[in-house]
Amino acid sequence: MPDKSPKRVIIRLIKYILITLILYFIYKQISSQWEQVQAYEWKINWLTFAASIVILWIGLFIKSASLKLILSSFNVELPILRAFRIMYLSNLGRYVPGKVVQFIGIMYLAKQDGIKEDVAITSFFLYQIFDTCAGIFVVFISFFLLGLSYDNISQYLPVIIILGVLIVFTMIILMRPEYLAKVMNFVRVRFKRPLVEFKLQKSIGLKLLFIYFAVWIIFGVSFYLFIQAVTEAPSDYFIESCFIYTASYLIGYWALFAPGGIGVREGVMGALLYELGGFVESVAYVVGLASRLWFMIGEITITVWALLVRSKKTHG
Secondary structure, three states: OOOOOHHHHHHHHHHHHHHHHHHHHHHHHHHOOHHHHHHOOOOOOHHHHHHHHHHHHHHHHHHHHOHHHHHHHHOOOOOHHHHHHHHHHHHHHHHOOOOHHHHHHHHHHHHHOOOOHHHHHHHHHHHHHHHHHHHHHHHHHHHHHHOOOHHHHHHHHHHHHHHHHHHHHHHHHHHOHHHHHHHHHHHHHHOOOOOOOOOOOHHHHHHHHHHHHHHHHHHHHHHHHHHHHHOOOOOOOHHHHHHHHHHHHHHHHOOOOOHHHOOHHHHHHHHHHHHOOOOOHHHHHHHHHHHHHHHHHHHHHHHHHHHHOOOHHHHO
């Protein structure tokens, strides 16, 4: 039975109100300048669009299949396709507000391959930590390569400070991985969960960080091709594409009130497309909304592949 206590109802209501307000803001930005949207010379280069989807598939596969490397820290061996299946399908739970469904999903799918629930949950935490921190590195590097001034991003200063703290946290993990094990087991004790023994070697931590960093660049390439396919963006818009996609995705993903970052990701993306130049404000927000459809096309098609991968239980 779903929790219908007054507190839960109010929290759920606040989440929906926030999403509605964000979507309304995007609507106002577009409708107030609708003439510019109509006047824009929209085009779709289907070949470039198809290439963006293929590269998006590559990024999604590598990102999810990295679970195989994470599980090696627990002395668990899993075929790469099954690792992809578990992580990718469980990640679809992000379209439900909060992260609970993702946890339930990875426990259920991992159990089908004989992986303990505690190992699955801890692996998911490691995945989140390294994926997010690698994305932050991409944002910072892109920021400096673009030569953005303080005035351009001063309104995002609190977010930048938080990102900087997370980068320091990542470096500590890489230098002293045993600290992460202690912190995670401390949390598990607080929630009355059994301790999990794992040893995250520095080499594995560096490999994970490199893999996720490369994946964010791959996503940047796919987003760059998407932009080139549907707009008249300049051909040297690659670094901007990496910065915009990664920043907007991370902010949307960690906006826990928004399932799948809906509204938040598009709003941030539209704002950044406008702030970095190359697009009038209304067109920038239209592109942000269109990117959701583009991403969903990539997700739906690769989901079919993930569903075709058979688990150990199915094989048995």
